[in-house]
Amino acid sequence: MIDMRKVGTYISGLRKQKDMTQVELADMLNVSHQAVSKWERGESMPDIGLLPKLSEIFGVSIDNILKGGDPGEQRKSIGTVAERIAGNDTDSVAQMINAGEADVQDVVDLAPAIKPSILDEVAEKLDGIDIEELIGLAPFLSKDVLAGLVDHVMEGSVDAQHLVGIAPFLGQDDLDRLVDRIPEGNVDSCLLPALAPFLSGKTLDKIVGKAADGSIDAGILTSLAPFLREGDFINFIDKATPDDLNEDLITSLAPFLGRRAFSRLIDKIAEGSISPETIVSLAPFLGEDEILKAIGKIPADELNGGVLASLAPFLGSNALGSLIRKFAAGAGRDGRPEDTEEDTRDSIH
16 A cells, blocks of 8 residues: 555655755646645645656656655555556556556555546456455446446355445445345344445335345344334334334334334234333333333233333323322232322332
């Protein structure tokens, strides 16, 4: 990798050896003195088309400039690659790389200083580029050229880990198509959040559908939740069984659900079993009617003062009274002393 600070320091030293000001060097190169200042501070690189002129002015090779004058740097091809790209000779650059006389890494290191159109020409002529090299080039290639190279490199199934490195630079349609080729066992909750911001709603819908039918782990939705629409959640809830909606999943999705999705969720979990603890964890996101509907599925003997105390801040006086009476009745059926409503209210407060 080219060290811009080292290159900048070297250019600065060469300029001073020639007793030139930044303005004088800038005039010779037809750039601003601010550009020269940025080079020397290591904040940017000279355009690749300027390297031959810099080489001529200072009497050093392009290779030396790109290595920052470091004699220990062993890469000998980068200067030749730079010189040929500066002359728009993309054919010979590709031939050098294909013949093993230069590395793709030479082009990657030079990419910030190469015009995108020139880089596209070089990339399209490369044979046998591997995925790691393509990830390095991806930020500098056009979407169309990148998509074509990805199709060539990623034949058959697609590795999600590799796709993460390329996703920000692909068009949405191309990315959606590639995601469809990821084997279901290769999809995990660590990779999907990195891909999700770049996926279309249609592809996210497909992933939600796979979670609902059990093709992939429904827990993946936890990592995707910030990118899903309410309709996606409703779609999952409608297709899932009550057993799919376990407490961990429900509580992790709760902050992202809208009122319609919550209403569907309560209806769905009411079809199966639900613990008092799950209702307590959901209470901050539910309306009073939804809390009462959910708690109505809980046998009276499973209610306790701790549950009622946790739910109390989210209930009005009448609703709380109804729960207290249910709790008191359950205590009586258990053979425990049946508290009055006032006794239970006192214990809660």
